[in-house]
Amino acid sequence: MTSLDDLDTPCVVVDLDVLERNVSRMAARAHAAGVRLRPHAKTHKVPEVGRLQLAAGAAGISLAKTGEAEVFAEAGFDDIFLAYPIVGAGKGRRLLALADRVRLAVGVDSVEGATSVGAVFHAAGRRLDVLLKMDCGYHRVGVPPAEAATTARRIAELPGVALRGIFTHAGHAYLATAPADVAAIARQEGEILAAAADLLRSEGLTVEEVSVGSTPTARVAMSVAGVTECRPGNYVYHDASQVSLGTCAIEDCAMTVIATVISVPAADRAVLDCGSKTLSSDALRPRAGGHGWILGRESRLDRLSEEHGVVRVAAGETFRVGEKVRVLPNHACVVSNLHDRVVLARGERVEGEWSVAARGRVR
Numbered sequence: 001m002t003s004l005d006d007l008d009t010p011c012v013v014v015d016l017d018v019l020e021r022n023v024s025r026m027a028a029r030a031h032a033a034g035v036r037l038r039p040h041a042k043t044h045k046v047p048e049v050g051r052l053q054l055a056a057g058a059a060g061i062s063l064a065k066t067g068e069a070e071v072f073a074e075a076g077f078d079d080i081f082l083a084y085p086i087v088g089a090g091k092g093r094r095l096l097a098l099a100d101r102v103r104l105a106v107g108v109d110s111v112e113g114a115t116s117v118g119a120v121f122h123a124a125g126r127r128l129d130v131l132l133k134m135d136c137g138y139h140r141v142g143v144p145p146a147e148a149a150t151t152a153r154r155i156a157e158l159p160g161v162a163l164r165g166i167f168t169h170a171g172h173a174y175l176a177t178a179p180a181d182v183a184a185i186a187r188q189e190g191e192i193l194a195a196a197a198d199l200l201r202s203e204g205l206t207v208e209e210v211s212v213g214s215t216p217t218a219r220v221a222m223s224v225a226g227v228t229e230c231r232p233g234n235y236v237y238h239d240a241s242q243v244s245l246g247t248c249a250i251e252d253c254a255m256t257v258i259a260t261v262i263s264v265p266a267a268d269r270a271v272l273d274c275g276s277k278t279l280s281s282d283a284l285r286p287r288a289g290g291h292g293w294i295l296g297r298e299s300r301l302d303r304l305s306e307e308h309g310v311v312r313v314a315a316g317e318t319f320r321v322g323e324k325v326r327v328l329p330n331h332a333c334v335v336s337n338l339h340d341r342v343v344l345a346r347g348e349r350v351e352g353e354w355s356v357a358a359r360g361r362v363r
């Protein structure tokens, strides 16, 4: 039997007991709320995890990139939503090939973008399902609520596309510092979309899907009347940001990085073999504060360079060269994108590994 202690480092480990519990809890929540669950698989990029999500009742998966959809389609996934504004004839041609074997939909937030992919489908005598992205306060992409009806109408009239619904992502919840603020953002996320769906329907447009979703807002947003679908992603693994937001406890975090102490140059400083190439440079949310938590210790990863993780050693703690520690990353989704494989464990026992098949598929 291989144990975690035998692994070469740095090494990303996924605890299967925690993963399975996270998957079934979110599935149960969606079931109880009466909404379809369409998890965002960009968090894990692993077909085997997607299959666990489908087996627990997910209706399909969400992804961001066309290349990610190609990998999951190849792995047999047949209902995929690209929750991202897809633009350009090049993407349109790749999507046309995918649409032969997958129930496919993509995000749009402009007439220009929808026209560019729709033209390819129209030329082939086909239609691509699209969901209009709405801005519910994150102010990243998406049309503001006041423009939703006008933009939706113009998109619905385009050749080569069919409006399936609307969607949003309340990414600003990650900056809320109190649980009550996260809950208020979540309610708003659901209510803005439900109101927009009513408005669009009153104008004669078909709105089959009203899709919300992020891990911190999922529980509240999916329970708003009128919401039909939820797309949380991070919940499968969770991370230090979810713990500091209050979304979950440390025991709910399935992904950790095992690292080795490679140097202890001073009593207050130890250095691990995991830097930004392993953990990414993503900040802790909602407030920046180091680069990962060392489980069981007060000491924190204070700064990263590419291959070095510098620990500020807390008073009363010591580290020794050669010792292995477990780091809880700030942001699990970006860690997935940096690694070819994740090692699977139950407790201290290694059970195998999975290929992160869609990592790096940024196009």
Ligand SMILES: Cc1ncc(COP(=O)(O)O)c(C=O)c1O
Residues within 6 Å of the ligand: 040, 043, 083, 084, 168, 169, 213, 214, 215, 216, 231, 232, 233, 234, 235, 333
């Ligand atoms: C459009 C969209 N939907 C869903 C998600 C999933 O959110 P989370 O990772 O908070 O679960 C994301 C994450 O960035 C997203 O961008």
